[in-house]
Amino acid sequence: xxxxxxxxxxxxxxxxxxxxxxxxxxxxxxxxxxxxxxxxxxxxxxxxxxxxxxxxxxxxxxxxxxxxxxxxxxxxxxxxxxxxxxxxxxxxxxxxxxxxxxxxxxxxxxxxxxxxxxxxxxxxxxxxxxxxxxxxxxxxxxxxxxxxxxxxxxxx
Numbered sequence: 038x039x040x041x042x043x044x045x046x047x048x049x050x051x052x053x054x055x056x057x058x059x060x061x062x063x064x065x066x067x068x069x070x071x072x073x074x075x076x077x078x079x080x081x082x083x084x085x086x087x088x089x090x091x092x093x094x095x096x097x098x099x100x101x102x103x104x105x106x107x108x109x110x111x112x113x114x115x116x117x118x119x120x121x122x123x124x125x126x127x128x129x130x131x132x133x134x135x136x137x138x139x140x141x142x143x144x145x146x147x148x149x150x151x152x153x154x155x156x157x158x159x160x161x162x163x164x165x166x167x168x169x170x171x172x173x174x175x176x177x178x179x180x181x182x183x184x185x186x187x188x189x190x191x192x193x
Contacts, residue, residue, distance in 0.1 A: 089162025
């Protein structure tokens with residue numbers, strides 16, 4: 038009996054879903070499920086809304102108001118970054134993301150690494166699970182490196 042060939046994309050998704058940051062994000066999302074409606078869903082199903090393909094992104098307007106679901110995903114992502122930093126460093130962290138309407142639904146986003154003007158926050162998402170894992174891991178790695186570089190500043 039021969040084994041079925043597994044596509045590289047499936048292997049890549051499985052590896053991304055096993056990433057420590059992604060595991061942290063999944064735990065956080067599952068903790069939000071107070072009614073058990075996500076109990077039977079796989080991790081990939083829970084994170085499916087974080088994936089926004091290029092085709093989906095192009096179908097969205099350049100400037101638009103973010104829906105509550107998008108803001109929730111943005112909050113979950115950055116809260117997971119904070120939790121992963123806390124797990125690694127032992128220091129309590131919390132994300133600082135503030136959304137303020139500025140004209141045509143622009144928003145100022147405070148995020149690890151600095152402030153940026155987010156005109157397309159309604160398009161928040163990642164091309165693949167691998168890119169989701171890479172983005173979260175990079176933010177965690179950068180913050181952890183800063184904590185290690187300046188050990189006296191972080192606990193102050």
